[in-house]
Amino acid sequence: MSDTSPAKRQETTSPAENAVELIDITKRFGAFVANERVNLRVKRGEIHAIIGENGAGKTTLMNILFGLLQPDEGRIVLNGRETIVTDPATAIDAGLGMVHQHFKLVPSLSVADNVFLGMEIRRNGLIDQAAQIEKTRELSERFGLKVEPQERVSLLSVGIEQRIEILKVLARGARTIILDEPTAVLTPQESRELFQTLRGFVADGMTVIFISHHLEEVMEVSDTVTVLRHGKHVATRPTAELTKDDLVRMMVGRNVSFDRRRRTKTAGEVVLDVKNLWARDERRLPALRDASFTVRAGEIVGIAGVAGNGQTELAEVLAGLRPASHGSAMLKGRDLTALTPAAIRDAGFAHVPGDRMVRGVDGSASISSNLLMGRQFKAPWSRNGVLDWDGVAKQAVEMIKRFDIRARGPEDTVKRLSGGNIQKVVLAREFTNDADFLLIDQPTRGVDIGAQESIHDEIMRQRAAGRAVLVISVQLDELLTLADRILVMFNGRIMGEVEGDSADSERIGMMMAGLNASAASEVAA
Amino acid sequence: MEILDKLLNVALLVATLRTTAPILLVALGGSFTTKAGIFNIGLEGQMLVGAFFAVLGSIWSGSALIGVACGVVAALVFALAFAVLVVSFRANEVVVGLALNILAGGMTISLMKAIFGTRGSIVGQKIVGLPKVQIPGARDLLGSWAPLVSGYTPMVYVAFVAVPFLVLFYKRTRLGLYIRVVGEKPEAAEALGISITRVRYTASLLCGLLAGLAGAHLSLGYITMFTENMSSGRGFMAVAILIFSAGDPLKVLAGCLLFGFADAFSLRLQTFGFPSYLILAVPYLVALVALFALSYRSRPRIIRETLESMKKMLSVETKPAETGNNLPR
Ligand SMILES: Nc1ncnc2c1ncn2[C@@H]1O[C@H](COP(=O)(O)OP(=O)(O)O)[C@@H](O)[C@H]1O
C-alpha cells in the first residue's frame, strides 16, 4: 500500500534473503511449553509449509510472528531487520498479513465493506462505497481472487469467504502472507484454486507461509517444509527432497499406515433399518430423499458424498435433531423418528456429531463434565440419584488414558484442547455407553494424522465388539480404510452401494457427482 | 359507509402520525443499542425520566427548549448508568434494564411528591409546552390535506426525519458501520482494533438522547402535563418492535406506524361508546399480533427454538410408534 514504509524501502535497497527469521523462540503457557527454541527461516519468494500434528505449536508460533502473542525468549527478524513485534499493527507495517483459522467476516456487510473494514475510504465524512468497490475489484482482478464486491458475505461459500480474508490482507499491503490451515474448510476443488493463487503470489515476488497437516497438499504446493513436533523444531528441508513417508515419520515420530484395515466378516443381525426416509432442510426443501438402508451388528457402513448432499440431514434425523417428513428408522424395533434425542440415546444410540464444538462438547466445561454428560443418572457416575464426583473423576482419568487424550488433566477446559483431542473426548463419551449403534459423522475432521490412526483403531474395535457402525465422511480415503460397505449420497439420494473390499474410488467419484450406480460402473469400466 | 367515512379520514391519519412519533423516537433510540448487540429494555424508564425532567425544566426556566434539554440530560444519565453496568461491569442486560425502569417509576413519583406535594400528576399554566410548527404555504398547496404535513409539534418532525438519517447512518458512516459490526460479529471488531466498549457506550448514549426526546414529547407536546407512569408501556412496545425488526430503521418505522394507527383508531372507536378499557388494549394487541404474523418466518432464534421444541414434545406424545403415513408434502 504505502510504498514509503520502512520495511518496503529496505527491501528494494538491500534485499534480505529471508523474509522472516524466527530465532530460538520459546513460548510457555504456565508450565506448558508450546514452542521450545524454535527456529524458522523463510526465504523471500517461496511457499513455506509448516506441518505438525494438532497441538504441535504451529498456530502459537505464527501468533508470535504476527504480534498476537509475545515470546518468552527469542528474536524476530523481518526483512533482515530485527523487530520487536508488539502487536499486529507492527507486523502489518512490516508487510506481514495473516489469514486466521477462523474467519472474522461480518455476514451482513458486502464483500467490499469487509475488505476495507477498519480502514474505510471516506469522502466528506461518509464511507465512499463506490471507491471501496472499485478498489476491491482491482485487487480481486490483480491477484485472480474472484469475488463480487457488492455481494453480501452471508450469501457466500466458505471458499469465497477465505478469498475475502486474503483480500483483506492484501488491501493492507502485505508482502508475506501467513495462512493457518487454509484448506481445512475447503473442498478439493477450492483448495486447488487456492494453491494456484498462492503460486501467483510467489511469482509476484511475495512470500507465503502456509500451515497444514494435510501431507498431499504440502507435497503439491510448497517449496520448503518445516516440521514441528511437540513444540520443537524437527527439520526444515526442500520439499523435493522428501517423500510423504518421510514427512509422516518426522511429524509423528513413527511410521503410520493408512492401508485398508484387515478384517473378518462379522455382520450379524440388522440393528438399524431405515426405510424411505425423507427430511427437509431449513428452507423447507427436501434435503433427504427416500433413503433406505440397513446396518448390521459387527459391520461398518460408510456414507460417502460431497458435503451438503443430505448427509447432515440424515444424521440429524437419526439422532432426533430434525423431524422426518416421511419414512421410518427402526433401531432394534423402535422407530427413532418418533423419539426425542434423549429417548433415542436410551434406545442404544451413540452419536459423534459432525460439528463437535456445537453438538459434541460444551467447550467451556471441563473434560470430566463433558465425559459425564448424558449419563448423570447412571452408575458409576451417580449413586442414588446424586452425582458421585469421585466416580466422575475416576472415570475421566481412565478414559483420558484409554483414549490417549492429551491434556493437563481431567479438569482442563475442553476448548483449550486441540481439535483432535476434543474429538477424542467426544469419542470417549460415545464409545463407552455400550450402545448397539454408533453414528459417527466426520470421525477425523480437522484431526492430525497420529490421532486419525488411533481414532480408526477405536472404530475398528467397536466393530469387533459387535456394534453396528455408520460412518459419514467427506474423505473417501477414510471410508475406503474403514467401511465394509459404502453408500454414496448425491442431492439427498443414495445413488448406490459399493462393497468396501472391491471399492473403486473412480466409480464412487462418479456416483458422488450424480451418476447412478449402473451408469457409474459403465463409465468407470 | 358513513361510519367508515367518519372513522377513516385525514384526521385519523394525522392522529396516527402524532401517536406514532413518541414510540418511533424511542424505538429509533433502541435501534442503536439493538444494532450494537445490547438488549435494552430500559427504554421505558429513560423515556419516563425524560418526560418528568422536561416538565420540571420547563417550569423552572419558563422555556420549552430548556425543558427538552433537561429531559434529554436525565435520560442520558440513565443511559450512562445502563452502559456502565452492562458494558463495563457486564451485568445482565435484562436485570439492569428492569431495575432502571423501576427506579424511574419510583423516582418520578417521589420527586413529584417532594417538589410539588402532589400525587398523580403535575398540571398547570406554568408548564410551557412545545409550539406547533406551521409550515408556510401548506394550506394553499394541499388544502384540506394540509394538516397531514403541517401543525405538528417539533418532535414529530424530528422522529420521522430521523428515519432516513438512520438509514444513511448505518450504511454510510463509520460509526454506524462499527455499531453494526460490534453487534453482529464482535470478534471481527476486536481483530480490527475497534473498541467494543467505546462503540457500545456511544450506542447507549445515542439511545438515551432519542429516548429523552421521546419523553419530552410526551409531556411537552400535545398535552403539557406529567402523570405517573405516563410512558404507559410505549418503551416496552418499542422493545417488541425492536426484537422483530432487529433495529432496522425502516422496519422500526413500519412497526411504529402500525402501533400508532391502532392507537389512533382505538381512540376513534372510543367516541362510539365501546368500553374504554377494552379499547385501550386494542393497539397493543393489534401491534403484537401483526408483528408476530409479519415476522413469523424470520422470527428470532429464541422463539423459533422454543416453538420447535414444544412442537416436538407434542408430536412425540401424539405420534404412534409406527409412522410413515404422512406423505412428504
Ligand atoms: N492461550 C493458551 N493458553 C494455554 N495453552 C495454550 C494456549 N494456546 C495454545 N495452547 C496450547 O499450546 C499447544 C499448541 O497449540 P497450537 O499452537 O494451537 O497448536 P497447532 O496450531 O500446532 O495445532 C496446544 O497444546 C494448546 O493447548
Ligand SMILES: [Mg+2]
Ligand atoms: Mg492450529
